[in-house]
Amino acid sequence: xxxxxxxxxxxxxxxxxxxxxxxxxxxxxxxxxxxxxxxxxxxxxxxxxxxxxxxxxxxxxxxxxxxxxxxxxxxxxxxxxxxxxxxxxxxxxxxxxxxxxxxxxxx
Amino acid sequence: xxxxxxxxxxxxxxxxxxxxxxxxxxxxxxxxxxxxxxxxxxxxxxxxxxxxxxxxxxxxxxxxxxxxxxxxxxxxxxxxxxxxxxxxxxxxxxxxxxxxxxxxxxxxxxxxxxxxxxxxx
Numbered sequence: 001x002x003x004x005x006x007x008x009x010x011x012x013x014x015x016x017x018x019x020x021x022x023x024x025x026x027x028x029x030x031x032x033x034x035x036x037x038x039x040x041x042x043x044x045x046x047x048x049x050x051x052x053x054x055x056x057x058x059x060x061x062x063x064x065x066x067x068x069x070x071x072x073x074x075x076x077x078x079x080x081x082x083x084x085x086x087x088x089x090x091x092x093x094x095x096x097x098x099x100x101x102x103x104x105x106x107x
Numbered sequence: 108x109x110x111x112x113x114x115x116x117x118x119x120x121x122x123x124x125x126x127x128x129x130x131x132x133x134x135x136x137x138x139x140x141x142x143x144x145x146x147x148x149x150x151x152x153x154x155x156x157x158x159x160x161x162x163x164x165x166x167x168x169x170x171x172x173x174x175x176x177x178x179x180x181x182x183x184x185x186x187x188x189x190x191x192x193x194x195x196x197x198x199x200x201x202x203x204x205x206x207x208x209x210x211x212x213x214x215x216x217x218x219x220x221x222x223x224x225x226x227x228x
Contacts, residue, residue, distance in 0.1 A: 046215060
């Protein structure tokens with residue numbers, strides 16, 4: 001199984017800040033990684049797929065990069081609605097696996 | 108607009124059974140794979156099971172293999188998860204998710220609101 005290690009597990013930031021979250025895979029998954037945003041009590045929302053492709057409607061302040069085993073999600077100019085938990089997911093092979101999540105909190 | 112509506116969650120005793128259903132609308136249901144993903148209280152997401160659009164192929168997480176069965180009815184636009192021999196560690200919110208795929212890779216572009224399952228005596 002592909003293990004995904006997300007870091008940090010939590011981060012505090014202010015509105016307007018730039019934040020980077022990383023996801024490391026235990027084996028090469030090419031570009032087959034997705035990122036989700038989840039707010040309390042809500043279902044996850046797809047932000048990025050295939051490492052760097054935007055899901056329709058996602059603001060351009062979100063971006064993804066990486067390939068192989070190392071991936072990043074970057075949020076530039078944080079907005080109040082961005083404070084949430086972010087999950088990475090490998091889409092390369094079954095079983096599909098997720099990272100443990102990164103909680104983005106307001107400083 | 109894609110809509111996924113889960114039902115069937117509830118409280119069940121250890122060793123018991125439960126059947127979850129997900130009613131889909133807003134897309135050509137038979138053209139897309141579907142998955143169930145769960146989230147235990149305060150924990151991360153765990154993929155549970157997937158089924159292809161034609162229902163020819165299914166996959167399961169090791170943690171549920173042999174106990175859970177995924178199925179779909181393309182005439183009714185529904186996907187179901189039959190859960191048997193339930194354990195306390197199966198307690199979670201269960202989400203139905205629509206897959207999008209490319210070159211064999213699968214991610215989830217639409218999710219239901221989730222249905223809670225509690226396994227406790």
